[in-house]
Amino acid sequence: MNPRTLVSWNVNGIRACIKNGFAGAFASFGADVVCLQEVKAEQQQAAFAPEGYSVFWNPAQKKGYSGTAIFSRAAPLSAAYGLGLPAHDAEGRVIALEFAAYYLVNVYTPNAREGLVRLPYRMEWEDAFRAYLQTLAAQKPVIVCGDLNVAHCEMDLARPAANRMNPGFTDQERGKMTELLAAGFVDTFRYFHPELRGAYSWWSYRMNARARNVGWRIDYFLASDSAKAMLTDAAILPEVYGSDHCPVTLRLAVDD
Numbered sequence: 001m002n003p004r005t006l007v008s009w010n011v012n013g014i015r016a017c018i019k020n021g022f023a024g025a026f027a028s029f030g031a032d033v034v035c036l037q038e039v040k041a042e043q044q045q046a047a048f049a050p051e052g053y054s055v056f057w058n059p060a061q062k063k064g065y066s067g068t069a070i071f072s073r074a075a076p077l078s079a080a081y082g083l084g085l086p087a088h089d090a091e092g093r094v095i096a097l098e099f100a101a102y103y104l105v106n107v108y109t110p111n112a113r114e115g116l117v118r119l120p121y122r123m124e125w126e127d128a129f130r131a132y133l134q135t136l137a138a139q140k141p142v143i144v145c146g147d148l149n150v151a152h153c154e155m156d157l158a159r160p161a162a163n164r165m166n167p168g169f170t171d172q173e174r175g176k177m178t179e180l181l182a183a184g185f186v187d188t189f190r191y192f193h194p195e196l197r198g199a200y201s202w203w204s205y206r207m208n209a210r211a212r213n214v215g216w217r218i219d220y221f222l223a224s225d226s227a228k229a230m231l232t233d234a235a236i237l238p239e240v241y242g243s244d245h246c247p248v249t250l251r252l253a254v255d256d
Contacts, residue, residue: 001074002101002254003032008145010245013040018048020242032073037108037147039067060092067092068106083132088125101254102227103136107146112167126176130183141227148220152177155197156217168218188221188234188250199236202245221250230254
């Protein structure tokens with residue numbers, strides 16, 4: 001089976017998210033695949049095993065840090081973890097599942113951090129990740145989801161002027177996102193909602209930001225150009241709580 005209903009969510013620690021209603025939210029999705037980022041745990045620590053789903057887990061070597069997971073109703077043809085590059089694979093940031101019609105890649109992009117101390121590494125990561133996606137896209141269509149840790153355009157955050165050159169809104173990070181899209185990918189939310197403003201997926205825990213919708217759109221579903229014909233809808237679910245991020249979704253029209 002080719003999954004048709006996809007959800008991506010940075011849970012900012014799955015153990016904490018479970019305490020904050022994760023199971024109920026997961027059930028409400030009714031999704032074929034749910035991709036998680038920043039799980040901050042190994043699989044046996046999560047205490048969550050939904051019936052009917054296979055689980056794919058890529059924890060960071062560092063305890064309580066980073067990590068990704070995928071819950072899938074459909075059995076993939078194959079599963080791969082990381083980029084195949086030791087310099088980039090210690091933090092559990094990538095899982096790729098191959099289905100008959102497409103590859104699904106779940107990613108948690110490194111944060112440049114305060115003071116942009118990790119921006120040079122972030123630039124190396126971006127180039128390696130783009131090359132990885134292009135290799136997959138040469139074989140079949142690719143769907144990419146996850147926390148990309150960048151607001152691409154000014155409409156993708158509430159206060160662009162105040163945040164210029166802050167982590168997630170540097171010229172360098174935005175430029176790498178532009179490069180990725182130019183390499184043959186589309187931002188699916190903007191594909192369906194090209195001018196929609198006030199649509200965010202992350203809010204600071206400070207200053208009551210979420211209630212005031214002072215947020216950023218940094219969680220994405222991207223699709224390779226060859227996957228455009230499959231796309232039917234992309235959405236953000238700000239009504240779903242449990243993390244400082246909310247889930248984002250993509251629906252596909254694809255035959256088995």
